[in-house]
Amino acid sequence: LENLNFEAKPGQTIGIIGGTGSGKSTLVNLIPRFYDVSEGAVLIDGQDVRSLPLDDLRQSVGIVMQKAVLFQGTIYDNILWGNEDATEEEVIQALKDAQAWEFVSAKEQGIYTKVEQGGRNLSGGQKQRLSIARALVRRPRILILDDSTSALDYATDAKLRKAIRELTYHPTTFIVSQRTSSICYADEIIVLDDGEVVGIGNHEQLMEQCPVYQEIHQSQFQDRKEA
Template identity: 60%
Template structure:
């Protein structure tokens, strides 16, 4: 049953891909095979059940016949009363009912054990991130907002490090752009700041303290993360925005929506903050979902804002307005922008260029265009020489 449900779920979630590759018949056959196995097992169980249920009734009724026959002799001899015989017959009938329940319970237990194996696997999973300190830390005076110190990170089971010997520091209020090819480690780099992973070697510091020294609540309270995939939850727009800050007022939410360039389309919907959002934001476009996830992160007014390629579904004009609004309204906020677009990060105070897990350049747009070949190639592949300048 578990395998059949898994196959059905995969088919439903990947229905567009299945249609695009014209694999409906193949997936139909695959489902029929899995379902056929389930049918065979259920028929086998049904045969056992159809044999055991009547057999149980026959045994119990034979027992009742023996009981009445024996009881009649005992009543004749005056050893027991007729009422006691009737009571014993009732007990036998109760035993019959309980045996049938037991047979059904065994089937339920078999299904439950299969589910329990999955659940126990989750419970037995050991968390990779543990808290060593539960006391809030004060920001170090004059310390950089974020600093990477000769940091190397390797995923569990990987042969090669995803990031190698990364070192740079960011002062409070700076905007940092992170750019590089696919698989260069951009997302991994920013995910080390809120400690979704721990550095294998070296370290990452926030406000002068290693992230491993912070209580997780304090560290993640300092950061606002806008993930690559825009994730929204079913409920009203207000409820989704209050994920960023539980007691956020309507004014704070509207301010965040305005900065994220989402206020215009929200006002067009007429429902305002009572706009109902389906699970995963399915009733919104990709660009609308991205803008709302940015607004959700801005509501909490974090010290560090991480935008992980979170404007990829926006057109260039909206993207430009978004960057301008964030720069104007978040002056004290340290912003990390991960992007594939050179135009998105060209005006950043500092740009980090990654290539195959190594930092091959760090500086302003002008410095990198002159001195970093990889950055120059990225820029020229997207912009003309006049636009780059």
């Protein structure tokens, strides 16, 4: 990543878009320090993340990785991994916000349904929603969704975004996506191309000024119309 400079204000939603390998995951992984910068700095409330106790930092960040990781155990166990002190009620609320409650509650054992190793008995979209619930149950100050709604249909993705906007604790949210429909409402969108920022702005501004963004948007708009 080079020449990247932006600020996310508390409660804002930041969209990050760009092709495969453009550096989207690298960028968001700098926040919970899965990597550290080689130059420059990532600051939270004006403090360099490298100066914060790692436990505190990780506690305040809820990150949903690109590949959903579920382990053998109940759905409940899997969600508690995000916050072991969460009550059953809080787990159910997180499942509702993550748009997972409908399919979980339809199962005979509900939140006590067994998840097989790697989540083999769940669909891709179900796994993604459980991973999101796990991040939400922690009520994070910073929420990061790294391409974690790619298996959801447009309607469910839209419902999820609405639920996130309505969270009472207003996390600062980073949404990484390859689809403009998932990030076009964001306060600020960062367009990456091969590790470089080729556009920063809201949807309207980028549609006017950023050819890379226009191209992504138009190709998908065409796809959707055809679908």
